[in-house]
Amino acid sequence: MQRIKVWDLPVRLFHWSLVVLVAAAWVTQEANLMDWHVRCGTAILALLLFRVIWGFAGSDTARFGRFLRSPAAALRHLSxxxxxxxxxxxxxxAAGGWMVLVMLALLGVQAGTGLFxxxxxxxxxxxxxxxDKEQSDWLSKVHALNFNLVLGVIVLHVLAIGAYAVFKRQNLVRPMLTGTKAMEGEVVAPRLVSPVWALAALAAAVGIVVWVVGA
Known part of the structure; x- marks a missing residue:
């Protein structure tokens, strides 16, 4: 067994920040704290844009091209x-990669429709x-309905983590906390990009969102 670094700090901070912000968006909506709800949605949009940038320019394990495989491969993995x-x-x-893509897409729809x-x-x-008001009303309905899909995928994600722990004895949470994983045999560690570039990507994402929201 050897312990290698698999998740960089930017990916881990993105993951847990998104967890906090989605929870906060739900709580503020339920509590009718709509000004804070809008702020949470704007922050989520900036995080999503950062993740898209990092998905093309970031560390190996963060890149879409590295972890997205065919649907057939995902089904084989689940079998x-x-x-x-x-x-x-x-x-x-193979299955987790598609889960990431679906979650990012649904959250993108959620944050995007919330703008209107x-x-x-x-x-x-x-x-x-x-x-116009009619279009805004339609987008508001999509915003409300899509959140049910987001909740469904979150529940599915948590159940999948539990299933891996029960059936495979694999802890998927610890590596996302520590960034490291114990691997068997000779394993080539992924290339990790400097967090400095992640800060640049985040600054760009925040700048774009601030410009769009203030436009």
Whole structure:
């Protein structure tokens, strides 16, 4: 067994920041703290844009081209879910890669529609002025319905983590906390990009979102 670095700090901070912000968005909506709800949504949008940039320019395990495999490969992987075996995946497995893509897409729809939404009260999305009321109402319905899909994928994600722990005895949470994983045999560690570039990517993402929201 050898312990290697599989997740860089930017990916881990993105992951847990997204968890906190999605939870905060839900709580602020339920508590009718809509100003804070809008702030959470704007922050989520900036994080998503950063993740897209990092998915092309970041570390090996963060790059879409490295972990996205064919749907057939994902189905084959899931067919072996109950088989106890050593964890040989350096980054996302074939099914997990698609889970990441689906989650990013759904959150993108959620944050994007929120920009144009309204609650027929005192709260309007920062870009509602770019569409008419009828279009905003439709986007508001999509915003509400899509959140149910987001919740469904979150539940599925948590259940999958539990299934890997029970059936395969694989802890998928610890590597996302520590960044390291114990691997069997000779394993080539992934190339990790300097966090300095991640800061540049985050600054660019925040700048773009601030410009769009303030446009």
């Amino acid at each position: 072996h879910l109950r088989r106890r075996e050593a964890d040989r995946e350096i980054g996302h497995n 939404s309204n609650d027929d009260g005192n709260t309007e999305g920062p870009l509602m002025h770019l569409v």
